[in-house]
Amino acid sequence: MKNIKTNRLLAAMICLLLAAVLLGLPDRAAARVYIDINSPGLKRLPIAVVDFAGVAEGTEMADIIRSDLDATGLFVFINKNAFIETATAPFNPDNWKPLGIDAVVKGTAEAEADGSLGVVASVYDVVESSNILKKKYSSKKDLIRPLSHKIADDIYEALTGQKSYFSSKIVFIGQDGDRKSLYLMDYDGQRMKKIVSKGDITMKPHWSPDGKKLFYSSLRGNKWGIYELDFDSVSEDKLYSSGTTDLAGDVTQDGNYLLFSSSAKGTPNIYRIHIGSKEVMRMTHSDNIDVSPSASPDGKSIVYVSDKSTVPQLYIMSIDGTDSRRLTFEGNYNTTPEWSRAGDLIVFSGREGGRFHIFTIKPNGTDLKQLTDAGNNEEPSFSPDGRMITFTSDRDGVKGVYVMTASGEGQKRISPRNIRAFGPSWSH
Amino acid sequence: MKHIILLLMLLTLVASGCASKDVTVPDDSKKGKGIGTKDRDGKDDVVKIDRDKIREGALSEDQIRAQMASLFKDIHFAYNRHDVAEEEKANLRKIADWLLKNSHVSVLIEGHCDERGSNEYNLALGDQRAQSTKSYLVSLGVPASRLETISFGKEKPGCMEHSEECWLKNRRAHFVSSK
Incomplete structure (x- = not known):
């Protein structure tokens, strides 16, 4: 509690006063999908984001929105100097057709009486000459970034019919000198904050599906324990400690159970604990090492690492611990699996040619793909929609947190170079 | 750090042994487990010492420390x-x-x-x-x-x-x- 740096981060998450008011728009259910993101022959949508009018921050807001949309790989942009129409001029499709633009984002902002910022954002369909989205937002002036991400969320959803991840967070372990701390940042690497600086070693954290809690193993006074950080109460409690090696895995999608591994009965096996009642159930009963459990989004299966074949490989079992089957047969060191929340893929780190790389595989064992080829790449974690992956890489020398699409495109570092960063975990 | 604690513990034991002027060597040989210790009767285990011998005792603890350092290898x-x-x-x-x-x-x-x-x-x-x-x-x-x-x-x-x-x-x- 006292050692947790509260910051105003949650305040930022919660207090972001997004009084989003729909202003008489066409029925959402009947809305057209402009980009079918699941289409294999996907064509990028040409989009223009005009700098927002009314306040000095308007340009920054448009930049953030552009950057969010660009990172998805679903959109294509043209230089804004080519724009004919200004932010304040009424939308006219004839200004955009010659530029090959299909969708236009415009917005106006104004400082309100209480000092907050009021924004109206609109999305237009150039071909149909229609207004797809018009929404009013209100936010504190120093929360431009989360506000802009929220607007980008709505634009993305209006154009694709899917939920986005622009307001999501990535938590990771940062090492500054000898000390290892938990850090939290926006998905784009901005607004980074140190949140917990406690314990000798803290392992990769895992989110609760509602984004209000983190679970992680930490070594305190020569004892491993699993700790629960509650963002609402800004407090940390010990959830479980057997006195042996207890390692937090993923939380089940219903938010009720934390999967973990423990040597409580001699060998590291998979367990689950009910987060409310703290009731513990053992799920594997082997004489070998079983670690790193992650549950499928339907809550029926668990992927985990076992060395029952003498080397670490991925296995899938039922949620009750029965019907274990081997998933990976390529390579002789496959670890740290995470099941996509979309359900269709499992991402993991495997050794190939003496180095570790990120791979995806379907839960039925087909379609194995290697996504990285430079340096060592480990500890992958999916974005909430399963379309992006964050991971650790040492390709630039010092370990850092990277992101890429789930097919391996657009790989870039998002953590600063002055700290060793690893163990990233993307909020749900 | 932990090594230092162990050392201090050992030195404390030596010090408490020396306080009585008689140093009693713990006799594990009776349990038949001691390797390299000769079977002796109880009297042989009690060694009369003077001040110089105390210093010698401290040195021998150094030797024990060295012995431990060489024994508890990874x-x-x-x-x-x-x-x-x-x-x-x-x-x-x-x-x-x-x-x-x-x-x-x-x-x-x-x-x-x-x-x-x-x-x-x-x-x-x-x-x-x-x-x-x-x-x-x-x-x-x-x-x-x-x-x-x-x-x-x-x-x-x-x-x-x-x-x-x-x-x-x-x-x-x-x-x-x-x-």
């Missing part, structure tokens, strides 16, 4: 293995004998790994390295209650280079005194 493991290798067993037998003779000493066994592979898997592997080392000592008669284990996985390497030589050094069970 136990090394093969890559991705956690079973105690045959060539490490003679060393563990010596450690067990020493622990049986020095029943006031408890030991923390740290399990460590080399830098390759995931943090989580390596913590599990380090756990098993510490456990198998403990099991072997228990099989030789050391009470389990005097042997604690902890895994540091690959988090605390002793050797920092990225080489086979360093990796071998880092795949280890390391001993420190506890309590």
